[in-house]
Every structure is written in C-alpha cells, then in structure tokens.
Amino acid sequence: MTSLLSAPERAPEGWVDPRSRRPLALLSLAGGVAAAGSVLLTCLGLAVTGWFLTDAGAHGLPRDALRVGAHGWLMAHGSGVSVRGTLVTVVPLLVTVLSAWATWRIGQRVGQAVSGHGPDADQISDGERDWTVPVSTFWFTAGYVAVATVTLALAATPATQPSGPRTVAWSVALAVLAGGSAIAVGSGRAAIWSAMLPGNLRATAAACRAVLRSVLLAALVVFLTALLLDVATAVNVLASLQLGTGEAVVMALVAVLLVPNATVFSAAYLLGPGFTVGTQTLVSPTLVVTGPLPAVPLLAALPDSGAVPAWAVGLVAIPPVAAAVGAALAQRRRPTLRWEEGALRGCAGGVAAGLLLGWLATVAGGAAGPGRLQVVGPLSSDVLVHAITSLGIGGLVGGLVMTGWQRRAARAAA
Incomplete structure (x- = not known):
C-alpha cells in the first residue's frame, strides 16, 4: 500500500536525523514540567505582586503570597481549597485555559523535537506500528503530574486541604488531551492519521469547534453588554468596599x-435553564429570584429580581442562531453539494458542541463561599439537554442553508 501523503525526499544512506538522537523520554518529561511550571510561575508572580500592591509587604511573608499563588494554580486544576473552614470549589477557568494553551504550545515543540523517532510516513501508511506519540505523551504527562504533586506537597496545609486526587486527575486530562494532541500535530503524525479518517468526520469536528466558539462568543457579548448597561452599580460596589x-x-x-x-x-442563561447565585435562587430568561449578594462587581450584570420583561424570553433564540452561523462558516471552508452531508455535519457538530457546553457548565460552578454561596453555578443537567437540542437544531439549519447556497453557486458556475 502506498502512502496517502506525498513522501519527503529520501535521505542519503547512512544519514541519521539529529532529532532522533535526542532521548525521547527526557525531552517529553522536560516538556511536561515546562508546561505546568510556566503557568505556575505566572500565578506565583501575580500573587507576590498582589501582596506588595495591597499592603507593601507589611503583613505576612513572601512565602504566604507564594502559597496563595500555588493554591490558585491548584484550583484551576480542580483541587478546591478550604478558606477559614469553608470549602471553595469554583474553578478559575481563565487559569485553566491558559494552562491548556501553554500545554498545547509546548506539546507542539516536543512533537517537533521527537518527530525523528519511529517510522516515517510511508512505513506508517504501510501498517507499521508507531509508538512515538503514546510514549512521548506518557512522559509528558508524568512531568506535568510531577509538578502538580510537588506543588501540592509544598502548598497544602491542614487548613486549606486541596484535593490531591482531583488535582492529579485534572493534570492527567490536560496533559493527555492538550499535550498529547499537540505532540501528534507537532510530530506530523496527526496529519497522517487524519488523512485516513472519513471526510465527514473531520468536517463534523470542524463544525463542533465553530459552533462552540460562536455560542461562547455570543454569550460573552451578552454578559459584557449587561455589565456595561449597569456599570454604575459595579462602580458603587467598588466604592463601598x-x-x-x-x-x-x-x-x-x-x-x-x-x-x-x-x-x-451567560450561555446557561441564554439556553433557558439559567444559573444560581446561592441556594433558593435562580437567574433565567423567565424567572429571576435572588437574595442578598456578595460585594462582587461582576454581579452587577445580573438582572433585577422580580418581574422579567417580555423581550428577555427572546434571548433564547441567540444560541441556535449562533450555532447556525458557526456551522455555516465551518461548512463554507469544507463545501458539500449533498443535502444529507450538510445536514449531518451541522447537526452532529451542534450536538457535540452541546455536550462540551454541558461539561463546561458542570465545571464552571461550585461552592463559592459560606452559607447560601455553597451552591453557585449553571443548572448543568438542564443546560446539557437544552444545549444538545438547541445547538443541534441550529447546526442542522446552518448546514442546510450553506448547502443550498453552495449548490446554487455551483449551478451558477456551471
């Protein structure tokens, strides 16, 4: 069987790629340590800077600030932390996203460094087994988990009690999913493997990414708009502190x-189920029930408790419209003239995006403080059902509309 990809020119006999001389385990292990340590060091630096900004170092010691930064990094890996006897499990998703981005970037470099190991493209296409990516991912994950374990050992105290098993599980997931994928891309294996996948499967994955990105962007715009419309409240909250x-x-x-x-x-709100900001509270397009809230400026974006204006119900149309736009844009880059393919790509991509959004709703909330604040976050199970339905329908419509447009363009060109 010949390779599906154009093979590079053959190297002279006896020539050895210098990259293949580098020890794969050592390179991958160092990459995992760098991926975890880069964001950890950033968190430590920000914590020390904040410590000096608040009281110019008059209270506490630098190691206390470093411990706070380490706990912030651990919380981004799902550890949770106990603050004065109150468990806080909310995950700061921005730090998690930065960790995933750093893992991806460094994983790509590791993949490029180990690309000379194992069989070449022709040999892989001919069926020879290639363990380069799995072995590199194993050592990369080991390095990442080692940093997480050391951080836990140095930062954890009997008072804070971060969860070790959850931290290790999140670290393994980040290193395998983001790091392993990046290693496959950087080493060139992903291009070989993806060429063997059905075209519709690749198009569906592209539609899933586009739909999820489009819906989250719409949710971010709605959140920022609500915050700007009531920015005076946020300023008053800051002044009161x-x-x-x-x-x-x-x-x-x-x-x-x-x-x-x-x-x-915001996405959970737009989908309909909404979210809670404490026990016995609900913020949704059809009902808003809130109680006393903590002095957090971001909460100024919440609608007023009580009667909901009629136009708010119309906001539930935003997610399917955003999903349709995302699916259409994805199919524009991967055109098809068959109705069933356009429908399948859009609908399956929307459903997959709904599953991912339901997972995000699960990890975005948690316990945020004592008392009522022990329950804060989207209604994840309801959000999952609404997301699958809404984004699936929106993706289906977007796929069909783009298919019709592409068929019409093809007839006009003919």
Whole structure:
C-alpha cells in the first residue's frame, strides 16, 4: 500500500536525523514540567505582586503570597481549597485555559523535537506500528503530574486541604488531551492519521469547534453588554468596599480571572435553564429570584429580581442562531453539494458542541463561599439537554442553508 501523503525526499544512506538522537523520554518529561511550571510561575508572580500592591509587604511573608499563588494554580486544576473552614470549589477557568494553551504550545515543540523517532510516513501508511506519540505523551504527562504533586506537597496545609486526587486527575486530562494532541500535530503524525479518517468526520469536528466558539462568543457579548448597561452599580460596589489603589487592582484581576466562568453562566442563561447565585435562587430568561449578594462587581450584570420583561424570553433564540452561523462558516471552508452531508455535519457538530457546553457548565460552578454561596453555578443537567437540542437544531439549519447556497453557486458556475 502506498502512502496517502506525498513522501519527503529520501535521505542519503547512512544519514541519521539529529532529532532522533535526542532521548525521547527526557525531552517529553522536560516538556511536561515546562508546561505546568510556566503557568505556575505566572500565578506565583501575580500573587507576590498582589501582596506588595495591597499592603507593601507589611503583613505576612513572601512565602504566604507564594502559597496563595500555588493554591490558585491548584484550583484551576480542580483541587478546591478550604478558606477559614469553608470549602471553595469554583474553578478559575481563565487559569485553566491558559494552562491548556501553554500545554498545547509546548506539546507542539516536543512533537517537533521527537518527530525523528519511529517510522516515517510511508512505513506508517504501510501498517507499521508507531509508538512515538503514546510514549512521548506518557512522559509528558508524568512531568506535568510531577509538578502538580510537588506543588501540592509544598502548598497544602491542614487548613486549606486541596484535593490531591482531583488535582492529579485534572493534570492527567490536560496533559493527555492538550499535550498529547499537540505532540501528534507537532510530530506530523496527526496529519497522517487524519488523512485516513472519513471526510465527514473531520468536517463534523470542524463544525463542533465553530459552533462552540460562536455560542461562547455570543454569550460573552451578552454578559459584557449587561455589565456595561449597569456599570454604575459595579462602580458603587467598588466604592463601598473602600479599597486602596493596589487592592482595587487585585480585585480587578480576580474579576478578569472569572470572566470565562461568567461567560458559561451567560450561555446557561441564554439556553433557558439559567444559573444560581446561592441556594433558593435562580437567574433565567423567565424567572429571576435572588437574595442578598456578595460585594462582587461582576454581579452587577445580573438582572433585577422580580418581574422579567417580555423581550428577555427572546434571548433564547441567540444560541441556535449562533450555532447556525458557526456551522455555516465551518461548512463554507469544507463545501458539500449533498443535502444529507450538510445536514449531518451541522447537526452532529451542534450536538457535540452541546455536550462540551454541558461539561463546561458542570465545571464552571461550585461552592463559592459560606452559607447560601455553597451552591453557585449553571443548572448543568438542564443546560446539557437544552444545549444538545438547541445547538443541534441550529447546526442542522446552518448546514442546510450553506448547502443550498453552495449548490446554487455551483449551478451558477456551471
């Protein structure tokens, strides 16, 4: 069997790629350590900076600030933390996203470094087994988990009690999913493997990414619009806290860290089920019931408790429209003239995006404080059902509309 890809020119006999001389295990292990350590060091630096901004180092020691930064990194890996006896399990998704991005970028470099190991494209296409990516991913994951384990050992105290098993599980998931995929791309194996996949499967994956990106962007726009419309309330909240300049900067940084969480909350609101900001509360397009809220400027974006305006119900049309736009844009780059293919790509991509959005709704919330704040977050099970239905229908419509447009363009060209 010949290769599906054009093979590179053959190297002279006896020539050895210098990259293949580099030890795969050592390169991958160092890559995993760098992926975890880069974001960890950023968190530590921000924590120390915030410590100096708040009281110029008058209280506490640098190691206390470093421990806070380490706990922030651990919380982004699902560890949770106990603050004065109160468990806080909300995941700062921005740090998680940065960790995934750093893992992806460094994983690509590791993939490029180990690409000379194992069989070449012709040999892989002819059926020879290639363990380069799995072995590299194993050592990459080992390096990432080692950093997480050491951080737990140094930062954890009997008072904070971060969860070790959850941290390790999140670290393994990040390293395998983001790092392993990046290693496959960087080493060139992903291009070989994807060429063997059905075209509709690749088009469906592209539609899933486009739909999820489009829906989250629409949710972010709605959240920022609501915050800007009531920015006076946010300013009053900050003024009531009587913060100094340094403390206000730290508060703003914390608010930025929670913007991705707020975006997922906004998506849950647009889908219909909504979210809670405490026990016995609900924020949805049809009902808003809130109680006393903590002094957090981001909460100024919440609608007023009580009667809901009639136009708010129309906001549930935003997710399917955004899904239709995303599916159409994805199919524009991968055209088809068959109605069934356009429908399948759009609908399956929308359903897959709904599953991912339901998972995001699960991890975006959690316990945020004592008392009522032990229950904060989207109604994840309802969001999952609504997301699959809404985004699936929107993706189906977008796929069919783009298919019709492409068929018409093909007839005009003929």
